[in-house]
Amino acid sequence: MKKLSFSVILSIFIILAFRLPSFSQEGRGQGRVFGTVKDENGNPIERAKIVCESLQYNLTLNSSSNKKGNWAIVGVGSGMFRLSATKDGYLPSETQTRISHFRNPAIDFVLKSVESADVHQAVQVGEASRQLFREATSFYEDGKYSTALELFQKFLEENPTIFQVGINIGNCYREMGDYEKAIEEYKIVLADFKAKNPNLQGNEEVAIVLTNIGETYILMDDVEKGTPFLEEALKIFPNDNALAYNVAEIFFKRGQIDKAIEYYSLSSQIKPDWPRAYLRKGYALLNKADYNGAITSFAKFLEVAPDDPEAANIEKVISELKKMKKD
Secondary structure, three states: OOOOOHHHHHHHHHHHHHHOOOOOHHHEEEEEEEEEEEEOOOOEOOOOEEEEEEOOOOOEEEEEOOOOOEEEEEEEOOEEEEEEEEOOOEOOEEEEEEEOOOOOOOEEEEEOEHHHOOOOOOOOOOHHHHHHHHHHHHHHHOOOHHHHHHHHHHHHHHOOOOOOHHHHHHHHHHHOOOHHHHHHHHHHHHHHHHHHOOOOOOOHHHHHHHHHHHHHHHHOOOHHHHHHHHHHHHHHOOOOHHHHHHHHHHHHHOOOHHHHHHHHHHHHHHOOOOOHHHHHHHHHHHHOOOHHHHHHHHHHHHHHOOOOOOHHHHHHHHHHHHHHHHO
């Protein structure tokens, strides 16, 4: 394959250098993140609290769902964020994802009522336990994690068959900075899931637990341990394009370009109309000097998002790559 001339390389570098957005002050920016909140039957949940918390800055943004279950948060900078949805009477749900200044995939939360948390055994929870859970959730939302931890633990003691509450316990430990204890709690929940049904394929809750384990290892700067859990989460529940994208980003930063391309491709297969995966895959292919592949991926990005703020710069990159091929 023909190598890029120095002038072409310099031109592309300048284009990309001016394209790259800097982190906004304290995590704020022009990004928008949105989605829905529904119950396990697909019914919209109104007035669920949405919390968007930056993992890099001291920034927390809030929203709530409307009558149709829709929610949105604007003014978000780029980077890693933790998003959660809570509502009295329901088990909370959360996810971590990378948010861009530009278009982001929808984040759809499914909340299970406390009464139906253990779907298989149809456990009924008394009013006192429901109130205990609501109090624990409220303390968690207010950042009082040690108090929330005590209440979640008490709830689990009183309702041991609702082992999924161990996820909440793990989340409390994680927020308190006790990552090893958080992972221990997540793994207990994972073992309970396996004991209940060894066939984990398609189980979104299991995928969430695995994702939590993987991301907590990454918070500990142990990417080697964390990545396999994220990969396993995708194998079990291969419908999460944001997770596939985040795994690709991890591989890209580690210099494992082939694996990054694999997961960027998976992200775009899951959600073909989301442009970000095509854009990042183009950069990865460019990194491998696969210029034809980069042109194809960038062109797909422009096809899906012709009005994206980055479109003009990507058109220039494509033009420079095509000039190189003619020389």
